[in-house]
Amino acid sequence: MSHDIHPYIGFEEYSEHVPQSIPLAVQQATTRFVGGRAARVAELPQWEQLRQIGSDIRQHTLENMDVHLTRLEEKVEQAGGHVHWAKTAEEACRIVLQIAKDHNVRTAVKSKSMATEEIELNGALEAAGIRAIETDLGEYIIQLAGTGPSHIIVPAVHLTKEEIAALFSQHLGIDAPADPIELARIARETLRAEFLNAEMGISGGNFLIAETGTLVIVTNEGNGRMCSTMPDLHVAVVGIDKVIPDWESLTVFLKLLARSATGQKLSTYTQFITGPRRAEGEFGPKEFHLVLLDNGRSNILRDPVGRDVLKCIRCGACANVCPVYKNVGGFAYGSFISGPIGAILSPQMLGTPTARELPYASTLCGACADVCPVKIPIPTILRHLRRRVAQGDEFAASTMPIPIRVTAMFASIALAWNWVYRLGARLLPIINPFFRKNDWLSGLPYPLNRWTKVRPLPPFTATFRKWWNVRSAKWKDSTR
Amino acid sequence: MPKAQLFITCLGDQFYTSTLQNMTYLLERLGVELSFPPEQTCCGQPLFNNGFEDRTRAVALNFMHAFSKSDAPIIGPSGSCVSMVKHHYPSLFEAGTPEHALAVDIASRTFEFTEYLVNVLKVTDVGAVYPHKVTYHASCHYLREMGLKTEAKALLNAVQGLEYIPLNEEETCCGFGGAFTVTYPEVSRAMMENKVRNIIASGADTVITCEPGCLMNVAGGLHKAGSPIHAMHIIDLLSSKEEPA
Numbered sequence: 001m002s003h004d005i006h007p008y009i010g011f012e013e014y015s016e017h018v019p020q021s022i023p024l025a026v027q028q029a030t031t032r033f034v035g036g037r038a039a040r041v042a043e044l045p046q047w048e049q050l051r052q053i054g055s056d057i058r059q060h061t062l063e064n065m066d067v068h069l070t071r072l073e074e075k076v077e078q079a080g081g082h083v084h085w086a087k088t089a090e091e092a093c094r095i096v097l098q099i100a101k102d103h104n105v106r107t108a109v110k111s112k113s114m115a116t117e118e119i120e121l122n123g124a125l126e127a128a129g130i131r132a133i134e135t136d137l138g139e140y141i142i143q144l145a146g147t148g149p150s151h152i153i154v155p156a157v158h159l160t161k162e163e164i165a166a167l168f169s170q171h172l173g174i175d176a177p178a179d180p181i182e183l184a185r186i187a188r189e190t191l192r193a194e195f196l197n198a199e200m201g202i203s204g205g206n207f208l209i210a211e212t213g214t215l216v217i218v219t220n221e222g223n224g225r226m227c228s229t230m231p232d233l234h235v236a237v238v239g240i241d242k243v244i245p246d247w248e249s250l251t252v253f254l255k256l257l258a259r260s261a262t263g264q265k266l267s268t269y270t271q272f273i274t275g276p277r278r279a280e281g282e283f284g285p286k287e288f289h290l291v292l293l294d295n296g297r298s299n300i301l302r303d304p305v306g307r308d309v310l311k312c313i314r315c316g317a318c319a320n321v322c323p324v325y326k327n328v329g330g331f332a333y334g335s336f337i338s339g340p341i342g343a344i345l346s347p348q349m350l351g352t353p354t355a356r357e358l359p360y361a362s363t364l365c366g367a368c369a370d371v372c373p374v375k376i377p378i379p380t381i382l383r384h385l386r387r388r389v390a391q392g393d394e395f396a397a398s399t400m401p402i403p404i405r406v407t408a409m410f411a412s413i414a415l416a417w418n419w420v421y422r423l424g425a426r427l428l429p430i431i432n433p434f435f436r437k438n439d440w441l442s443g444l445p446y447p448l449n450r451w452t453k454v455r456p457l458p459p460f461t462a463t464f465r466k467w468w469n470v471r472s473a474k475w476k477d478s479t480r
Numbered sequence: 481m482p483k484a485q486l487f488i489t490c491l492g493d494q495f496y497t498s499t500l501q502n503m504t505y506l507l508e509r510l511g512v513e514l515s516f517p518p519e520q521t522c523c524g525q526p527l528f529n530n531g532f533e534d535r536t537r538a539v540a541l542n543f544m545h546a547f548s549k550s551d552a553p554i555i556g557p558s559g560s561c562v563s564m565v566k567h568h569y570p571s572l573f574e575a576g577t578p579e580h581a582l583a584v585d586i587a588s589r590t591f592e593f594t595e596y597l598v599n600v601l602k603v604t605d606v607g608a609v610y611p612h613k614v615t616y617h618a619s620c621h622y623l624r625e626m627g628l629k630t631e632a633k634a635l636l637n638a639v640q641g642l643e644y645i646p647l648n649e650e651e652t653c654c655g656f657g658g659a660f661t662v663t664y665p666e667v668s669r670a671m672m673e674n675k676v677r678n679i680i681a682s683g684a685d686t687v688i689t690c691e692p693g694c695l696m697n698v699a700g701g702l703h704k705a706g707s708p709i710h711a712m713h714i715i716d717l718l719s720s721k722e723e724p725a
Contacts, residue, residue: 016666023670323653327670361664363657363671364529365620383529390531400531408532414521415490416538418546421521425493440703450662454669455700458495464488467501468516 006350009334011357022158022329026150029157030320036263037317037371044259054256055375057249058311062301068210068243069292075213079275081288086237089119089295096121096202096235097128099289103233105130105199109191111217111224112136113204114314115237115293117149117336121202132202133194135223137187144171150330150338152316153261158329191223201227201285205238206313207253208290211246215273215290218257222269234276234285239293241310253313256373260315296349303395305384309344311374318368318378324361333358340368344381352389356399359385428460482601483513485547487556487565487590490522491692496557499692502719503557503593510601519546525564526658528572537572541579544569544586553600554590557715558691559622562592567625592622594631594690594714604638610720611641615684617675617698618651619691632690632714639717647687648678656697668697676701679709686710688717 041047061068073083086092092115100108108125110116110132122143125132134143141156142149144167149155156164161178168176168186176186203224207216215236217224228234244250258264277284301307319325319339330338334355335346343362347355359382368378390408392398398405414420435441440456443449451457484507488500507514524539543565547554556562566587573580597603614636622628636644655661655671675698679687687702687709689695699711 012664015664018666018670323655323671323674324664324667327667327674360530360660361667363620363653363655363660363668365653365657366624367620367651367653370624383531386529386531387533388531391534408527408530408535412527412532412535412538415524415527416521416542418519418521418542421490422518428494438703440700447662450665454661454665455672455697455704457700458696460494461497462494464493464497464500465516465518467497468504 006335006354008353009346009350009355009357011328011332011334011361014332014334015328015361018328018332021160021163022150022331023327025158025160026329027326029151029154030326033261033263033316033320037260037320038263040259040263040265044255050252050255051373051375054252054313054373055311057244057252058313058374059308061244062241062307062310065240065243065301068245069240072208072210072213072243073292075210076275076288076290077213079213079288080278081213081275081290084289084291086119086291086293086295089293092119092237092291092293092295093121093124095291096237097124097130099233099235100125100128100130100200103199103287105233107131107133107194107198108200108202109133109135109194109198109223109227109231110139110202111204111219111227112139112155113202113237114149114152114336115204115239116202118239118295119237119293120336121237133191133198135191135194135227136219136221137184137223140187140191141167144168147331148336151319152314152337152339152341154316158331195226195230198231200233200235201229201231203227203234203236205236205242206257207250208238208243209245209247209250210243212274214247215271216250217271217273218254218267218269219271220262220264220268225269225271228271228273229284232286233289234273234287235289235291236273237291237293239295240297241312257313257315260313260317260371260373300348303348306344306348306381306395308376309341309348309381311376312341312345313374314341315373317371317373318376321367321371322362323365323367324363328361332361340378340382341376344376344378344385347385347388352385352396352399356389359383359389422465425460425462425465429462432459481511481513483515483550483552484555484596485550485552486514486516487520487523487547487554487561488516489556489558489561489692491696492557495696496692496713499557499713499715503555503715506606506715506719507555510597510603510606512601515550515552517546517549523561523564525561525568528564528568530659533572540569540572540583544579544582547586548582551589553596554586555593555596556590557593557713558693559592559595559619559626559628560691560693562590562595563621563625565590592626592628592690594635595626595628598631598634604634606635606638606718608638608718608720609640610686610717612686613643613645613684614639614686614688614717615645615647615679615682616650617647617654617679617687617689617694619689619694620651620653622690623651628690632688635714635718636688639720642717645682645684647682647684649674654694654697654701656691656693658693661697672697672701673705676705676707680705680707684709686712686717688712688714690714 276288
């Protein structure tokens with residue numbers, strides 16, 4: 001996935017054809033997460049302080065990323081691991097393929113990873129003749145469905161249990177019931193064989209601790225542990241933004257992450273991986289490779305406003321509270337990452353020519369910023385990126401269609417030259433009789449047809465000024 | 481006698497004359513001497529929020545000049561427009577310039593209507609009577625940018641005869657979002673319909689907001705849904721005993 005090949009993201013077009021089942025399925029899950037999060041947050045009186053500390057640590061890390069990454073590399077290698085640097089998505093895929101080729105890998109098991117979704121690793125592996133099996137239940141489901149994830153932590157959130165049962169029946173040649181427990185059992189049985197069979201395990205990573213070169217993986221299903229310990233080879237693909245200074249920092253993020261994501265105090269499994277196994281008979285793979293992915297991140301770091309997006313710890317809380325996300329689902333955002341965080345990451349990672357609609361996919365209601373565990377000022381960054389789209393900035397030229405730019409110019413003139421505005425306000429009520437129906441206006445021409453197709457508009461009145469003038473004149477007369 | 485300048489907002493100006501009249505009566509009854517700078521148009525938020533910051537400056541300058549003829553506080557019936565002036569005007573101009581100094585001055589004396597009543601005049605009971613079941617929609621910028629969590633409720637609480645009914649998802653956006661309504665009308669529709677469903681399910685006969693934008697959206701949505709529920713600006717409810725001029 002890179003700037004030049006990613007297709008244009010048509011949020012508006014998608015938003016007009018959202019399958020009916022998606023908002024229902026999404027809202028069911030997000031309502032549960034929002035409730036769980038609120039309950040966990042209420043238990044911690046120091047929650048706001050924790051958020052501030054988390055935000056400060058991430059800020060510090062972004063500002064000193066070179067130092068922490070250098071230290072991380074040194075420590076991973078000291079522990080016997082191999083570190084690879086990937087400037088682009090293609091390069092990251094190439095590195096993983098080379099490692100697979102060197103070890104004659106035919107089957108790879110994968111634990112859930114946003115970084116490998118970002119680089120579209122599964123497609124690259126398949127093209128090279130390597131079977132890649134997703135082992136997180138949600139990822140397994142969307143792999144069967146042949147789509148990307150529609151939520152950061154629950155990738156198949158858009159599907160109902162009936163749809164999932166149908167997928168299982170179709171792909172596994174069985175008669176799968178629409179029962180979540182039974183479906184999980186079927187997946188577990190199918191995947192068990194793959195774990196035993198695979199020559200390579202692929203994971204992402206939630207954090208990279210620079211202090212000791214430790215990869216931290218947070219999961220609920222235990223599949224991450226299977227992927228990283230059963231095969232003799234473990235490859236982790238992790239964005240450079242995941243680095244944190246030390247273990248003390250980790251304690252803060254572990255407190256913030258699961259509470260914000262699923263409403264758990266801690267996820268079921270928290271794994272710490274420092275290099276491969278050191279002796280025969282010890283736990284873990286023989287070889288450990290860490291692929292550090294840039295893919296536009298160091299470019300984003302150059303923008304002092306936009307770079308706060310890299311503070312993200314991928315909890316998905318912003319999507320869970322976002323009324324836009326909850327009504328369109330994750331696919332509307334057109335890339336591996338959706339919701340408010342996707343709306344501020346994709347335009348920076350893929351460029352505004354590709355993702356110019358996304359910064360506008362928000363009412364700027366601010367619910368996301370309220371819940372973000374690392375206090376990313378999402379509405380501020382949305383406005384910042386809207387500026388980039390509308391008028392261009394030092395990072396990109398304007399990509400706003402010319403008619404809208406011309407409209408903005410005329411609007412600016414009308415609102416700044418107050419006699420133009422006042423004249424307009426007097427003239428607008430003239431149109432009322434043509435569109436009036438029961439005290440409301442409907443069927444208005446473009447662009448207001450886009451308002452009235454959804455709900456009617458109150459009639460234009462603009463009579464306050466006149467009323468005020470008459471009243472002031474009377475008052476003056478009476479006091480004269 | 482406190483003085484104040486009326487900031488009527490462009491949506492108020494276009495669509496809500498009686499609300500602005502009620503605002504005038506209410507403030508005057510509370511002993512505020514009002515003036516109205518006729519040069520005011522719009523705060524410029526529609527341009528600003530859509531990324532046209534350079535085009536916003538001229539609009540902001542018009543506003544600042546209109547309101548700088550008096551040093552009285554500026555009172556507006558919209559948390560969103562007030563937040564634009566209060567929180568974003570200073571960022572439009574380079575620090576150290578006279579425009580920036582003026583923006584900071586204007587920002588420091590601009591207040592949202594309920595904020596001014598409750599926090600400046602220290603009034604919660606304005607003598608209103610409204611014997612109805614009332615629910616309340618918390619508007620996003622009013623709530624989150626202005627941080628006004630308790631003011632509207634304190635005012636409603638003091639209204640005689642009013643039965644307050646909490647709204648499910650009270651703090652969820654109604655789908656207005658200014659230009660958002662015409663940029664992504666179908667998403668706006670889904671959000672509005674969700675809000676309207678919650679309002680109808682509340683069992684209230686009146687829904688209150690402190691924002692002309694949300695009011696247009698929610699009232700239009702209720703009308704379209706065929707619901708008899710009244711959507712009202714809080715000013716109109718607080719004036720429910722007022723005699724028209």
